[in-house]
Amino acid sequence: MAATLAIDIGGTKIAAALVDEMGQLSHRRQCLTLATEGAEAILRRVIALARAVLADAGGTAADMLVGVGTGGQVDPESGDILFATPLLPGWTGLPLRARLAEALRLPVAVANDVHVMGLGEATQGAGRGCRYLLCLAVGTGIGGAVLLDGELYQGAAGAAGGLGHVSIDAIAGRRCNCGGVGCVEMYAAGPALAADWVAAVGAEAARLYLGKPPAQIAVQDLAALQTRGGPGADAARHALDQAGRYLGYAVASLLHVLNPEMVVVGGGVAQVGEPFFAGIRAAVQERALPSVRQTPIVPAALGTDAALIGAAELARRRYGGRGPTARAS
Ligand SMILES: [Zn+2]
Incomplete structure (x- = not known):
C-alpha cells in the first residue's frame, strides 16, 4: 500500500512522517521551525526533514506523494502562500508547493494547517x-x-x-x-x-x-x-x-x-x-x-497527528485518483 510523505509546518515546529491509507504514521520526525531565521531557512529545514524521513524509510517509492499543511493562507490552485502572520516571517508570497516539488522531485499538494487538520479528522478521526x-x-x-x-x-x-x-x-x-x-x-x-x-x-x-x-x-x-x-x-x-x-x-x-x-x-x-x-x-x-x-x-480525536494525516489525504485526493477531489495534476 502506497505511503504518502506528510509535512506539518507551524510557527514553533515542523513535523514530517509517512502516512499510509489507513492514517497510520511511521518514520515520524520533527524539528524546531526557528521561524525568526526567515522563510529560506524554514524551507531548508522542511526539505532536510522530508529527506531524512524518506531516507529512514529506505528511499523514495516511485509513486510517492507529498502532502503539506502550513500556517498561513494558501492558494488552493498554485500552493503559493498568499498570506502568513509574523509567526512565519517572510512566508507570505512564497511559492511553497513549487519550491518543494522542485527540491524533492515529487508531486506536492499544500493547504492551510487547520484545513488539513479538518480533513484528517473527517477521514480518520472524530468526524469519520x-x-x-x-x-x-x-x-x-x-x-x-x-x-x-x-x-x-x-x-x-x-x-x-x-x-x-x-x-x-x-x-x-x-x-x-x-x-x-x-x-x-x-x-x-x-x-x-x-x-x-x-x-x-x-x-x-x-x-x-x-x-x-x-x-x-x-x-x-x-x-x-x-x-x-x-x-x-x-x-x-x-x-x-x-x-x-x-x-x-x-x-x-x-x-x-x-x-x-x-x-x-x-x-x-x-x-x-x-x-x-x-x-x-x-x-x-x-x-x-x-x-x-x-x-x-x-x-x-487525532491530536497533533490530525494535520499530518489530513495532509497525506490532501495529496492522495489531488494526485492519487482517490477521494472525491481527485484530479489530474
Ligand atoms: Zn478578528
Missing part, C-alpha cells in the same frame, strides 16, 4: 464518515475547516473557515488584531480566556494561586486548578465555561449557514475538555434553531 463537517482548532487563535459533500472547502483564496473572526459583539466588543470588533477569538482563544480569569481574581491573587506571573498563565493551568480545587478554582471553571459559551454563539451562527452533521473541536484549549465543551453545547442549545440545535459537538 461525515460528508458535512465543521472542524475548529482553538488554541492561541481560532481557525476552522469546512467539509462540504466530502470535499475540503478552502474558499476562493484559501481563507475559508476563519471562525475566529466571526463577531459575537460587533458594536461594543473587544478590538481584534484583524481590525474587527468583537471577534470570537478575543473571547474564546487561550490568551483571552486566561486574561479573563486573571481579571476576575485580580493580578496579585492570580500570581499567588498559580505561582507564576499572570502573563505566563495558560489554559492548562486553569484546567488543572479547576480540577484540584482551592482558591481561584470556581473562577477558573467559570472562565472555561464562559469561553465555551462565547465560542458556542459563533458556532450557532455557523450551524445555520452550513448545517454540518457534526462539529469537531480540537486544539490546545479544547484539550481541557469540560467545562469548555459544556459551555459550547449550552450556547448552541440556547441560540440555535431546532433544525440544527442537536448537531453533535465533539472533541477532536
